[in-house]
Amino acid sequence: MNNNSIFIEFTKISDAEIFCCLNAIDLISPSVSFISSSSFSLNINTEYTNMVLYAEDIMRKNCQIVDGSISAFEGSRIMAEKQQGFVIIGKENVPEGIVTEWDFINKILSKKIDPSKITLKEIMTSPLTSVPSDTPMEKIANLMAGKGIRRLIVVDNNKLSGIITSRDILKFFSEYVSDMVEIASKFGIR
Structure with a gap:
């Protein structure tokens, strides 16, 4: 078994x-x-x-929003410092777009553009795909799979509440399955 x-x-x-x-x-x-x-x-x-799990159960909170007028080079430094593959673009906690490592590859590196000469706003993906924090996990997984996205912004009252990444989902469910297996093993199930 x-x-x-x-x-x-x-x-x-x-x-x-x-x-x-x-x-x-x-x-x-x-x-x-x-x-x-x-x-x-x-x-x-x-x-x-x-x-039933909701966005608020697994989302990363306290996400930083950066101004889209900074250079892509500065944006890449923020990503490296935070050790994450994205930056959220916006103002006053209102998200306007997202820049991912794919945007850097597709819109800068592959076109031999100097990242210090282009702004994050010029390469960001917008409009954002987002959900409120009370969205069930099943809907989130279907939305991310259906749109082929690895990051989903969580927005409440037009303000950023958090972000869910495919890595967050995998980590959460890995821990969940481990806990369930531990419970089952207490009853002789291996």
């Missing part, structure tokens, strides 16, 4: 108890194995009692 094939369903009974049904599918064979046919109560971290 593969650890990645474990599915755990939770139903909240009270603040202290969760009804838990552990199911597993052996991905090698077409048969379905039910690990537990009985129900039981389990005290778990309440972080996972609400199984």
